Amino acid sequence: MGYVSAVPVPQPRAARAAVPGGGRRSLAAALFLGALGATVVLLSAGQIWAEGTASVGGGTVPVEADGGTVTGVPTALAIVGLAALFAVFAVRRTGRTLVAALLALSGAGAALAAVLGASDRAALDAEAARISGDTAAAVAGLSHTVWPYVTAAGAVLILLAGLFALRFGKSWPAMGGRYERSGTPRAARKAAQADPDRPEDLWKALDRGEDPTHGA
Numbered sequence: 001m002g003y004v005s006a007v008p009v010p011q012p013r014a015a016r017a018a019v020p021g022g023g024r025r026s027l028a029a030a031l032f033l034g035a036l037g038a039t040v041v042l043l044s045a046g047q048i049w050a051e052g053t054a055s056v057g058g059g060t061v062p063v064e065a066d067g068g069t070v071t072g073v074p075t076a077l078a079i080v081g082l083a084a085l086f087a088v089f090a091v092r093r094t095g096r097t098l099v100a101a102l103l104a105l106s107g108a109g110a111a112l113a114a115v116l117g118a119s120d121r122a123a124l125d126a127e128a129a130r131i132s133g134d135t136a137a138a139v140a141g142l143s144h145t146v147w148p149y150v151t152a153a154g155a156v157l158i159l160l161a162g163l164f165a166l167r168f169g170k171s172w173p174a175m176g177g178r179y180e181r182s183g184t185p186r187a188a189r190k191a192a193q194a195d196p197d198r199p200e201d202l203w204k205a206l207d208r209g210e211d212p213t214h215g216a
Helices: 010-044 073-090 093-117 122-133 147-171 186-193 198-206
Strands: 048-056 059-066 140-144
Touching: 010 073, 010 147, 048 122, 048 147, 048 198, 059 122, 073 093, 073 147, 093 147
Parallel strands: none
Antiparallel strands: 048 059, 048 140
């Protein structure tokens, strides 16, 4: 006499779990890349990007300009990208696609601005004119540091986070997903059903201002 096994076949369950697992991995990657990229941009934009000297009273004095003085675009776009990164979870469907596109564009714009700022001399010329008191003064011995390119690298990470959101965002969860369409949490509606055979449930219903005999 043969026996029929009651153990369920594991393959279908594993297949169903593959999609959520991929969504979690892409979600984690986007969060990591976006947060890291924004942090790198914000920190490196405060470093010295350009250095030189200015002639003052027959001598020379060193002048320097940080990233915020050269261009404030990377910092502003990093903040926009960081806000868009978390806003992705507050919207669905078309809104999520638009916010993900904003995230990607923020990274691309910040990277472009950082690369252009790596060869900028206007900020140092303005600093030289301020120190010397001569509006026609120009900086000499101009040199640039590596920080503009570090900023651009951080911006590329923000861009990658946006591309992840565009590609995989449809499988990511949204905030408020535990609520039903009426806006009431499922757990709260279940708790509203008092069991007349349980005195503690009746007291809890009365504390909530409900009629425990309703529907009995």
